[in-house]
Amino acid sequence: MKIRRYTASTMQEAMLKIKLDLGPEAIILHSRKFRQGGFLGFFGKEMLEVLAAIDKEEIKPSPPPRKMEAPEKNERIEKTAGPAIELGPQAEVLAKVLEKAVKKEKAESPVESSDDLKEMKSSLSEMKTMLAGLSKHLEKIEVAESSPNRGNWTALQQKVHDRLIRAEVDPILARGFIATLARQGTTSFEEAINLLEAPFVNLIKTSGAIERAPQGVRTIALIGPTGVGKTTTIAKLAANFRLNGHYDIGLITIDTYRVAAVEQLKTYGDIIGIPVEIVTTPTALRDAVHGFRDKEIILIDTAGRSPSNRMHLNELKGFLDQASKPEIHLVLSATTNRANLKRIYESFLPIGIDRLIVTKLDETCSFGGIFSLLHQWGKPLSYFTTGQSVPDDILTAEAPYLAKQLLGELKA
Incomplete structure (x- = not known):
């Protein structure tokens, strides 16, 4: 080629x-x-x-695909899930086009057997893998060619790069930032770090605060692993909506695994003056949402789920499927390391994620990991929390705020 x-x-x-x-x-x-x-x-x-x-090479016809033999009735079929494939922007678009083509082909020519369907899915998976590899390769080429060769870095560029890596900033992003500094020609460390603020801000998406829907009720569900502060965060949101926005609010909790969480939310509801419904089944959740149909905003608190427990995650999805298409906010703790943040996000992604809330910013001094992943995921941020006080210690997410935290870490 x-x-x-x-x-x-x-x-x-x-x-x-x-x-x-x-x-x-x-x-x-x-x-x-x-x-x-x-x-x-x-x-x-x-x-x-x-x-x-x-491609100048001669194209050779590929051999006809070999169909899989049907297993014996008593033969056990093991289902294994392969690693999640991360597609870049170009590959993602191409993958969606391929999926649409497969769906159209399936609609026009119904698949005659399960073997044909498996073969089709396998081919699509292989195409996605190839596209993912191409996307990552092109991204590395672009960064490598736009930034000076590492052997030619100045002492200042090396120092900034080392600080970025120490802060858990993604290595590809770090090289891109060095390219930015090389174009600026700065010679001061303080100036170099300050010049990174604008690129930092441009890489983070935010959604703004939650507001009432133009028509009907707006339903918000908070999901996430255990210990990230979902119940406290939902209490902060409810208090601010009620006291500052004067919204008509309804609270629902399906976190019946922790008695303390139910009592905590009921106490907040009594203090703020809003009704709280406790549900234990998906049908009960559907009825509770319907019962709050005259409200402006419904907030749903969910039980913390381990990213490793697929059964509990499927159970959570079953609940939320009955909640009339809620807007789902994944709650993440800023104290979690980058590898675990990535694992949590990938585990909760099948449930559906619309926005992100980052809690416990006051309990960490490392922001590079969460910054890099927020850019990689492309999901908008809605709120930050900075403490335990209700209704205080919650901020509408703004990119400059997170950028300044990361800049402060790099300067330390």
Whole structure:
């Protein structure tokens, strides 16, 4: 395969160069915008860089797929789940296109046997794996080419990189930040760290505070592992909605595993002056949500679930499926290390995650791990919590706030 890189002012100009050089059969692998010239990153001309390729090799027909033999009736079939595949933005789009194509094909030509369906799923999985590998490879190429070779780093760039890695910032992001500093040409450590604030802010998505729906009731459910502060957080939200927003609130708890949690929420409800419903089955949750249909906001507290207990996670999903499509906020503790945060997120993802709440920011001095994962996941942040006091110690999430915490860690 021949791969070449082209620079142009517009995509039309780039396509013309590619067709003249590689011919009409060339395909686009990757593209990115960058600024050329200017002063300190400003006033530069916006340019487009395109990576294109063409396969010159002879295409050989693949052998017909071999169908799996049906197992004997008494033979036990082991189901194993492979590791989760993380797709980059380009690969994610292509994967969705492939999935739609498979669904369309299935609708037009019904699958005759389970073997055909397994074969189709296997092919799709292989395509996703290939796309994931290509996406990661291109991302590494882009970072490597946009940043100076590590052997040519200045002492300042090396120091900043070491601080970023020590703070658990993703290595690829760290190299990207070094490329930013290289373009700026700064020579002061303090100035270099301050220059990273804008890139930090741009990488984090926030959703703003929860507000009443334009019509009908808005249902919010908080999910997460044990010990992250879901019940306290939901009490803070309820108190602020009631006292500051003057919203008509209803509270529901399905956390009957901990008697203390139920009593705690009932106490908060009595103090704030809002009704609290305790449910033990999915049907009861559906009825409770229906009973609060005249409210403006319904808050649902759930039991903490271990990311390793698939049965309990499926049970939680079964409950929330009866709650009239709630907006689901995954609650994560800032004190959790990066590896466990990733495991928690991947375990709760099948339930459905709309937004994220990060608690216990006052109990940690390490922010790089959560920062990197928030960027990787792309889910918007709704709230931070910074202590145990109700209704205080909760903040509407803002990217500059988290960026300043990370900058403070890098300077320490």
